[in-house]
Amino acid sequence: MWITEQWQKTSRPIQMALGWFLAIAPSLLFYLMPQSNWAFLLFMASLFVLYKLQAPPLAKGVLAAVLLFAVMPVVGIQNTYYLDVITQVGIYVSLAIGLNIVVGFAGLLNFGYVAFYAFGAYFYAIFATSQAGNFIPAAIAQFPLSGNWFWLFLLFGAALAGLLGLLLGFPVLRLRGDYLAVVTLGFAEIIRILFNNMDKPINITNGPKGLTPIQPPELFGIVLNAPIHFYFIVLVVVILTIIIAKRLDASRIGRAWAAIREDELAACAMGVPVVRMKLLAFVIGASFAGAMGVIFAAKQTFVDPSSFGFMESIGILCMVILGGMGSVSGAIMGAVAVVMLQLNILKEFSEYLGQLSAQGILNIPSQVDPAKYEKMIFGLILILTCIYRPQGILPAKRSLPAWFKRKQPNVISPKEDRPDVT
Amino acid sequence: MEQFLQILPQSLLDGLILGMVYAVVALGYTMVYGVLELINFAHSEIFMVGAFAGTETLLFLQSAGYLASMPAPVALLMALFIAMIISGSLGVFMERIAYRPLREAPRLVPLISAIGVSFFLQDAVRLIEGLWKNAFYLTAPSLFTATIAISANLRLPVKSLVVIVSAVVMMLALHLFVTRSKWGKAIRAVAQDRDTSALMSINVNQVIGLTFFLGAGLGGCAGTLFATQYSLINPYVGFILGIKAFTAAVLGGIGSIPGAMVGGILLGVLEAVGAASIGIATNGAMGAEYKDVFAFVILILVLILKPSGLLGEEVREKV
Numbered sequence: 029m030w031i032t033e034q035w036q037k038t039s040r041p042i043q044m045a046l047g048w049f050l051a052i053a054p055s056l057l058f059y060l061m062p063q064s065n066w067a068f069l070l071f072m073a074s075l076f077v078l079y080k081l082q083a084p085p086l087a088k089g090v091l092a093a094v095l096l097f098a099v100m101p102v103v104g105i106q107n108t109y110y111l112d113v114i115t116q117v118g119i120y121v122s123l124a125i126g127l128n129i130v131v132g133f134a135g136l137l138n139f140g141y142v143a144f145y146a147f148g149a150y151f152y153a154i155f156a157t158s159q160a161g162n163f164i165p166a167a168i169a170q171f172p173l174s175g176n177w178f179w180l181f182l183l184f185g186a187a188l189a190g191l192l193g194l195l196l197g198f199p200v201l202r203l204r205g206d207y208l209a210v211v212t213l214g215f216a217e218i219i220r221i222l223f224n225n226m227d228k229p230i231n232i233t234n235g236p237k238g239l240t241p242i243q244p245p246e247l248f249g250i251v252l253n254a255p256i257h258f259y260f261i262v263l264v265v266v267i268l269t270i271i272i273a274k275r276l277d278a279s280r281i282g283r284a285w286a287a288i289r290e291d292e293l294a295a296c297a298m299g300v301p302v303v304r305m306k307l308l309a310f311v312i313g314a315s316f317a318g319a320m321g322v323i324f325a326a327k328q329t330f331v332d333p334s335s336f337g338f339m340e341s342i343g344i345l346c347m348v349i350l351g352g353m354g355s356v357s358g359a360i361m362g363a364v365a366v367v368m369l370q371l372n373i374l375k376e377f378s379e380y381l382g383q384l385s386a387q388g389i390l391n392i393p394s395q396v397d398p399a400k401y402e403k404m405i406f407g408l409i410l411i412l413t414c415i416y417r418p419q420g421i422l423p424a425k426r427s428l429p430a431w432f433k434r435k436q437p438n439v440i441s442p443k444e445d446r447p448d449v450t
Numbered sequence: 451m452e453q454f455l456q457i458l459p460q461s462l463l464d465g466l467i468l469g470m471v472y473a474v475v476a477l478g479y480t481m482v483y484g485v486l487e488l489i490n491f492a493h494s495e496i497f498m499v500g501a502f503a504g505t506e507t508l509l510f511l512q513s514a515g516y517l518a519s520m521p522a523p524v525a526l527l528m529a530l531f532i533a534m535i536i537s538g539s540l541g542v543f544m545e546r547i548a549y550r551p552l553r554e555a556p557r558l559v560p561l562i563s564a565i566g567v568s569f570f571l572q573d574a575v576r577l578i579e580g581l582w583k584n585a586f587y588l589t590a591p592s593l594f595t596a597t598i599a600i601s602a603n604l605r606l607p608v609k610s611l612v613v614i615v616s617a618v619v620m621m622l623a624l625h626l627f628v629t630r631s632k633w634g635k636a637i638r639a640v641a642q643d644r645d646t647s648a649l650m651s652i653n654v655n656q657v658i659g660l661t662f663f664l665g666a667g668l669g670g671c672a673g674t675l676f677a678t679q680y681s682l683i684n685p686y687v688g689f690i691l692g693i694k695a696f697t698a699a700v701l702g703g704i705g706s707i708p709g710a711m712v713g714g715i716l717l718g719v720l721e722a723v724g725a726a727s728i729g730i731a732t733n734g735a736m737g738a739e740y741k742d743v744f745a746f747v748i749l750i751l752v753l754i755l756k757p758s759g760l761l762g763e764e765v766r767e768k769v
Contacts, residue, residue: 137558139565199754205558206489207753210696214746217693225739229732338689342565349562404573410566414559415551 044083051078051091055099062106065376068113071099072368079357096263101256111255115327117367118262119320122269124347124363125356126316129273131345132354132424133282134309135289136201137209139341140216144314146336147192148185148321150223150233153331155181156243162231175246182322189318190311197310201303216341224333238332242325258327265323269316273356276312285309289354339403343370346406349413352420361422366409374399453730459604461726462719467610467679469718470617474672475695476702476710477624478541478665484641484705485661487557491564492544493669494692495571496537498685500670501677502575504533505590508678512591522593526612526678533674534667540571541666542659550655568689576685587684590677613675620668621711627664628707637661641705690742694721697749703762712760721745 035043054070061067078092104111123145130138154160156178160171200211227235244253245261252261276282284305287295296302325331343366351362378399384390413420475497482490507529511517517525548567552560579586594608628634639647640657648654676691677683694717702713725741752759 137561200750203753203757206561207700207757209558209561210489210693210700211750211753214693214697214749217690218743218746221740221743225736229736342569345562345565401573401577403569404577407566407568407570407573411548411563411570414555414563414566415548418555418559 047081050074051081055095058103059099062103068110072364104259105256108255111259113371115259115262116371117364118266119324120367121266121360121363122320123317123344124359125269125273126313127344128348128359130309130313131348133277134285134306136306136309137205138212139209140212141317141344142336142340143216143219144189144193144317145321146219146223147189148318149325149331151185151188152181152322153239153242153325157239159234159239172243175243175251178245178326182319185322186315186319190315193311193314197307201306220333220336236333238330240330242329245326262323270356342406346409350409350420352423355422355424358420358422370402454727456603457726461722465719465722467613468722469715470614471672471676472695472698472718473711473714474617474620474668476699476714478669479696479699480704480707480710481661481665485658488560492567492571494688495568496541496666496669497673497692498688499540499575500533500537500673501683503536504529504674505588505677505683507532508591526593529674530671533670537670538663538667541662545662572685590681593678609678613679616675620671625707633660694745697745700749700759701752703759706761709759709761
């Protein structure tokens with residue numbers, strides 16, 4: 029491309045200066061113009077520039093910390109809409125990293141990832157509203173539970189979602205890849221239908237009406253219900269998930285996963301406990317989703333089954349595929365791109381078109397509101413990525429899942445495709 | 451129990467009608483799987499497009515004033531024909547755009563692409579209908595209104611009889627085509643071994659295109675039949691039905707054409723009887739809203755216990 033050619037021609041000091049400028053300037057702009065959507069988008073882009081910048085990791089880390097822990101909250105207090113969007117982005121980043129463990133690291137296609145997310149959300153929602161009083165006698169406990177329980181539920185939500193993953197994974201992980209995809213899809217639909225209908229004979233989930241109001245978390249007597257609180261909770265959790273995923277990928281387990289996704293039979297012959305390792309990936313992915321579900325429920329203070337449809341699963345899959353299978357930074361990038369598109373760019377575009385219609389410049393029927401066509405965009409992302417860039421925007425350093433590689437022509441250079449001998 | 455016996459004939463009949471639709475849609479899944487080993491997720495959207503094409507044809511005939519004056523079977527045949535052409539061409543086009551570039555890719559890549567096609571088509575139809583009619587829910591005009599009363603608690607509407615008859619005719623025609631004709635032989639050869647059949651001077655791309663055309667055309671016809679039977683359609687009608695038809699294909703043994711027919715009818719009957727009896731079994735605590743769960747549970751059980759299905763062949767994984 030023209031831009032890359034020009035970039036390579038420029039001298040190194042200019043490159044560095046331009047890079048740092050692009051990484052820092054947007055936050056100043058964002059600080060000065062907290063109402064501007066362009067400033068917000070540029071701010072998000074500056075994080076990506078920072079990631080790509082060739083600079084000492086420490087300097088980059090410090091700047092990233094300043095951007096995320098200082099600039100964003102300071103601006104966010106003035107305009108909570110952006111704080112809300114970026115918190116939502118954070119939740120999806122964690123979900124995408126979790127799904128990336130299952131799909132990217134271990135090569136198991138999971139179309140029902142949202143089931144575990146729903147489980148976590150409902151798990152907290154039932155006990156943090158008066159709902160649990162319907163089937164647990166008041167003598168044992170009073171509901172809703174106080175917000176202090178949130179932290180325990182975060183752990184329990186992760187653990188129980190993991191257990192659910194174990195229960196599902198145990199019988200189905202022997203299935204071939206495409207069958208596994210359909211079974212997980214079916215499982216997610218079953219979970220959604222159950223949540224939708226478990227309001228009788230005993231009212232457990234309150235059916236399609238959903239559960240509200242969910243208790244906000246509490247820490248040392250402070251009720252954490254402002255957007256800024258959730259921003260920090262999600263930020264900490266995202267950092268934790270990134271660290272866990274990176275460490276897992278670099279560990280013995282990560283290598284076992286890579287071996288399985290490259291060639292299951294060969295891995296088996298080399299003594300990798302295939303079933304146990306697949307289960308582990310499935311369970312870890314599920315527990316990430318469970319924990320994020322708990323946070324989602326606490327943040328929204330409302331859950332209902334419609335938030336957990338097939339669409340959500342595919343949305344998260346989209347983030348992983350777009351960003352690059354098996355790459356943690358890819359999953360982050362994909363999640364940021366897709367959620368920003370969904371929550372911010374499409375909406376702004378719709379409003380812009382709406383204004384044009386109101387002024388009588390264009391006549392667009394309300395049926396054709398771009399914000400309603402997320403599915404079309406997800407579909408296009410999936411098809412185009414599969415055909416033109418199967419390795420994603422930020423490919424994994426280690427080679428791709430075997431099932432994602434073309435036989436002819438090779439999409440990755442032989443140098444990168446070195447076998448993992450350590 | 452007595453209550454159950456009372457509703458049994460009617461729910462068997464309902465199940466048979468639904469099962470016929472499943473069976474015809476399942477044929478599309480099974481044929482594509484047979485030649486490409488690909489779960490064509492977008493087939494459910496082909497079905498939906500067929501439903502829209504057929505319904506729009508009928509609506510056009512209605513608004514032009516021809517519908518009242520022409521015999522109902524002729525109108526239905528016209529709708530089926532147009533739905534078949536549109537869906538079939540869409541199937542061929544889809545294969546060309548989204549699957550052929552990925553034919554040498556590992557098998558899960560086209561699966562992801564197929565999901566993408568499916569999502570894209572849902573919203574594309576919604577967009578087109580939104581621009582055209584300013585509403586994306588359509589109601590198909592009713593062609594056959596008479597009802598045959600077989601006994602006191604068993605009634606068979608003529609429109610359902612039409613669904614059954616057309617589905618049977620289509621399945622027989624397909625069966626004859628695949629087993630008797632030269633093209634059918636080519637399809638079977640490609641399904642067995644693509645590379646060798648290419649050496650036997652079979653044009654593999656053409657045969658795959660033909661398979662998509664036939665499968666998608668049948669799916670489109672099933673969509674039109676579905677619209678005449680249940681009258682209300684929307685762009686998202688295909689998704690759950692598609693999964694169930696896929697379940698039917700797996701139940702019968704994926705890749706096997708008679709299997710898809712058997713599986714479809716069996717699944718339809720199981721679902722209708724199950725949905726009708728669950729309310730009785732639990733004394734009304736759980737109702738027909740759990741009917742979708744049946745299909746998924748059956749799918750999971752079949753895949754775990756007998757992945758080759760009722761009539762399918764066992765396939766061993768090769769190194």
